[in-house]
Amino acid sequence: MKAQSLQDRMLAALAPAMHAGPPEKWQQRKSALMRERLVSAAIDCLVRDGYPGLTTAAVAGACDVSRGAMHHHFPTRMELVGAVVEQVVYHRMRTFLQDYFAAVAARRQDEPMIELACEAHWRSVQTREYAAWIELALAARTDAELAAIFEPAARRYDAVWTSEMIEAFPQWREDWDNLKLAHDFTSAVHTGMLLHAPVFGTGERLERLRRFAASTMQRLSEEGEASGRTGV
Amino acid sequence: MKAQSLQDRMLAALAPAMHAGPPEKWQQRKSALMRERLVSAAIDCLVRDGYPGLTTAAVAGACDVSRGAMHHHFPTRMELVGAVVEQVVYHRMRTFLQDYFAAVAARRQDEPMIELACEAHWRSVQTREYAAWIELALAARTDAELAAIFEPAARRYDAVWTSEMIEAFPQWREDWDNLKLAHDFTSAVHTGMLLHAPVFGTGERLERLRRFAASTMQRLSEEGEASGRTGV
DNA sequence: CGATAAACCGACTCAACTGCCGGTTTTTTA
DNA sequence: TAAAAAACCGGCAGTTGAGTCGGTTTATCG
Numbered sequence: 001m002k003a004q005s006l007q008d009r010m011l012a013a014l015a016p017a018m019h020a021g022p023p024e025k026w027q028q029r030k031s032a033l034m035r036e037r038l039v040s041a042a043i044d045c046l047v048r049d050g051y052p053g054l055t056t057a058a059v060a061g062a063c064d065v066s067r068g069a070m071h072h073h074f075p076t077r078m079e080l081v082g083a084v085v086e087q088v089v090y091h092r093m094r095t096f097l098q099d100y101f102a103a104v105a106a107r108r109q110d111e112p113m114i115e116l117a118c119e120a121h122w123r124s125v126q127t128r129e130y131a132a133w134i135e136l137a138l139a140a141r142t143d144a145e146l147a148a149i150f151e152p153a154a155r156r157y158d159a160v161w162t163s164e165m166i167e168a169f170p171q172w173r174e175d176w177d178n179l180k181l182a183h184d185f186t187s188a189v190h191t192g193m194l195l196h197a198p199v200f201g202t203g204e205r206l207e208r209l210r211r212f213a214a215s216t217m218q219r220l221s222e223e224g225e226a227s228g229r230t231g232v
Numbered sequence: 233m234k235a236q237s238l239q240d241r242m243l244a245a246l247a248p249a250m251h252a253g254p255p256e257k258w259q260q261r262k263s264a265l266m267r268e269r270l271v272s273a274a275i276d277c278l279v280r281d282g283y284p285g286l287t288t289a290a291v292a293g294a295c296d297v298s299r300g301a302m303h304h305h306f307p308t309r310m311e312l313v314g315a316v317v318e319q320v321v322y323h324r325m326r327t328f329l330q331d332y333f334a335a336v337a338a339r340r341q342d343e344p345m346i347e348l349a350c351e352a353h354w355r356s357v358q359t360r361e362y363a364a365w366i367e368l369a370l371a372a373r374t375d376a377e378l379a380a381i382f383e384p385a386a387r388r389y390d391a392v393w394t395s396e397m398i399e400a401f402p403q404w405r406e407d408w409d410n411l412k413l414a415h416d417f418t419s420a421v422h423t424g425m426l427l428h429a430p431v432f433g434t435g436e437r438l439e440r441l442r443r444f445a446a447s448t449m450q451r452l453s454e455e456g457e458a459s460g461r462t463g464v
Numbered sequence: 465c466g467a468t469a470a471a472c473c474g475a476c477t478c479a480a481c482t483g484c485c486g487g488t489t490t491t492t493t494a
Numbered sequence: 495t496a497a498a499a500a501a502c503c504g505g506c507a508g509t510t511g512a513g514t515c516g517g518t519t520t521a522t523c524g
Contacts, residue, residue, distance in 0.1 A: 050374030052284045069472045138370045142282030151430050158431050184441050188424030195423050198383050199390050209416050301502045
């Protein structure tokens, strides 16, 4: 099935480096497990206390291991951060694709695809991994060392999205600029909504904004169809 | 002139506490001047190195004064942060209002007001003070001490905007929900654009998104007019 | 089983930051 | 002009965090 292979290709292009060797002696497996625990704990720290709260002591403590053990897997803090970045980028793509294609498979006949995509994106943006993404993106603005790791990864996410989507939806090709625009727009609005949540709250005011953004995308899509593109 | 008094009222509601005593002995003036220099230097630190980079040593150094002198004006770091928050909130409102009303005064007959407002907002969001606002807003998400200072100020900004605008544009009253929606929407999109700038770049891709957001607001405004509201 | 390597531990050094305080210079006031 | 007050200085804890290192336990292989 086409959607499945698309998912596979996009995820493979962003998969963390470690997902490789299948021989898997027990010690290698134990090591990989520990790395996963450490990365997950690091994401928790990031979400709870922000980038400055991502300290070696906090991460090691959350995993009930010593700082020495952690040093064995991640010699420096920045190497741990690098693993977190890989995981977060991968998870963002995976969550959105899974959610979106599941919704497409289950959709009623009259539901527009673009609406499903907006809703899937909004959900993907509310995960703890995306909260970590935001913390990293913000910190990277003023931390050159982090930017050297994060920004290439963020651009890679963007590049994968762009290159794969143009191949997956050839019928949008004449309207390609609008699909990119829709993606940029949705990303910007949803990120901005998360940032303004302390003021906007999480109730009707936010929900109204979310619906307005989705209907704007709906309209953009209809305009594309009207100007000659065949429906998706 | 009505616009002038509106500005005055909105700015007065957000003005920093220190703008008061007119007697002004030389020493008081000197002290106020030093406080301004320190706050301005703190904003520079915030923009350049983020909230963790806002250290007492960096701020004092940027002003060529000792940490001891700084301690005289701001006994703790958080008191300096409080002054920065006041300044940033005030500046955001001031920049937008001045820019907007200047544009309105100089507009050609066929230019829609909503377009001017979007452009003024986009410009106000590109100042160093708004960059500082973003750093504070983000850091406040995971720093309870900062949140206790910043979030009330941010909500006050929001409340002033809401309460004054409803009075300044009574002809929008039937369409009031849409005006609030437009403001929330524009804030969210522009903030999201700033955050995605490292990926989107600052060229045509960003400009296209900005124009699309502005035209979306234009359309929202026209719908309001069509449904019975008189033009502004 | 013995040797080698990987996983893990706890203590140490070094640097950076905040808050504090005694002392000095400049301005105000009586 | 002398005393009081405000502005300013520089150094001293106390804390926290990153990175390093010798030593210990556990798995792997000959």
